[in-house]
Amino acid sequence: MADLDGARWLVLDLDRPPPGGDPLLADARAIAAAEPRVLDAGWACYLAAPLRAAGGRRAGDAPLDLDQWRRRPGVRRAWIQDDDTILAGLPWRDGKAGFEAGGWRTGRDDLLLIAGPCAVESREQLDEVAAGVAAAGARWLRGGAWKARTSPYDFQGLGARALELLRDAADRHGLAVVTEAIGSDELRAVAELADVVQLGSRNAQNFPLLRKLGAVGKPVLLKRGFGCTLRELEYAAEYVLAHGNPRVLVCERGIRSFESATRFTFDINAVPLLKQRVHLPVIADPAHGTGQAALVEAVARAAIAAGADGLMLEVHPDPARALSDGRQAVPLRDFARVVESLRPVAAAVGRRL
Numbered sequence: 001m002a003d004l005d006g007a008r009w010l011v012l013d014l015d016r017p018p019p020g021g022d023p024l025l026a027d028a029r030a031i032a033a034a035e036p037r038v039l040d041a042g043w044a045c046y047l048a049a050p051l052r053a054a055g056g057r058r059a060g061d062a063p064l065d066l067d068q069w070r071r072r073p074g075v076r077r078a079w080i081q082d083d084d085t086i087l088a089g090l091p092w093r094d095g096k097a098g099f100e101a102g103g104w105r106t107g108r109d110d111l112l113l114i115a116g117p118c119a120v121e122s123r124e125q126l127d128e129v130a131a132g133v134a135a136a137g138a139r140w141l142r143g144g145a146w147k148a149r150t151s152p153y154d155f156q157g158l159g160a161r162a163l164e165l166l167r168d169a170a171d172r173h174g175l176a177v178v179t180e181a182i183g184s185d186e187l188r189a190v191a192e193l194a195d196v197v198q199l200g201s202r203n204a205q206n207f208p209l210l211r212k213l214g215a216v217g218k219p220v221l222l223k224r225g226f227g228c229t230l231r232e233l234e235y236a237a238e239y240v241l242a243h244g245n246p247r248v249l250v251c252e253r254g255i256r257s258f259e260s261a262t263r264f265t266f267d268i269n270a271v272p273l274l275k276q277r278v279h280l281p282v283i284a285d286p287a288h289g290t291g292q293a294a295l296v297e298a299v300a301r302a303a304i305a306a307g308a309d310g311l312m313l314e315v316h317p318d319p320a321r322a323l324s325d326g327r328q329a330v331p332l333r334d335f336a337r338v339v340e341s342l343r344p345v346a347a348a349v350g351r352r353l
């Protein structure tokens with residue numbers, strides 16, 4: 001977490017498209033040169049344009065004439081902000097359209113349902129799951145190609161072959177593909193075949209990878225690290241946004257607590273808190289958040305009631321034989337019933353599923 005040290009940002013939302021080269025920096029320098037008092041006064045100056053950001057900051061709290069900045073050519077809006085979530089924070093969204101990710105449009109009433117096995121195990125397994133979850137209303141097919149497993153002797157995933165299977169099954173059943181890139185090597189392949197790139201909980205603060213996700217050209221689903229604060233999740237999102245990718249979704253997937261009755265503790269607080277702090281879609285993962293299939297439905301309902309924009313569920317045709325995370329997988333034969341049970345909750349909070 002950044003040490004704010006009393007520093008504050010002057011955020012300038014520039015509405016002129018940058019003209020090439022490193023134009024934002026040029027803009028920043030031009031404006032700073034024209035307004036030396038601002039820097040002399042110890043004010044941090046952060047100049048941001050759509051998808052690009054540059055600047056520096058210094059501690060200080062001299063009074064600042066915001067109106068003077070708002071009158072400058074090319075400056076659409078100007079405001080002062082204390083924290084570093086400049087592009088992820090709510091003020092940045094104002095007046096900007098949402099985005100499209102895997103056929104789903106953010107900022108609307110319809111909830112995003114993501115479902116699939118923890119890991120891609122075979123063509124047959126994946127095809128059966130894809131058909132079942134598509135029929136029940138899922139839009140994205142999940143499934144691990146490379147798995148970041150705790151033990152080196154656990155199933156590590158089918159790798160590149162799984163990506164092809166995902167693409168094929170998703171295309172046949174009208175789904176989009178979201179799958180995890182566990183490292184830089186895998187990222188290239190995932191970005192090519194998947195519709196949405198997932199960053200896993202164990203990589204939540206892998207800053208080199210977060211920077212690369214900024215340039216990946218596909219939407220990114222960021223899972224919260226199970227040992228990360230919400231502020232750290234917000235900053236992970238800010239990394240991706242600041243490195244050029246405006247399409248970021250954040251996912252609460254449970255944190256490690258003293259409680260041992262469940263695998264992780266789903267942090268229901270995270271859902272409304274993130275909605276109040278960032279403009280990014282908030283997805284809930286009650287499978288990893290509980291680790292128990294019998295709890296998934298209830299926690300999924302709670303997450304929708306709390307304001308989640310989507311759910312990610314693990315589904316398996318035969319959980320007892322799953323190669324990973326079988327205990328938290330909803331059996332495929334139960335999936336449609338589980339989704340049905342969520343619909344009244346969604347309707348009660350003005351959402352559609």
Ligand SMILES: [Mn+2]
Nearest residue numbers: 118314324325
């Ligand atoms: Mn899993």
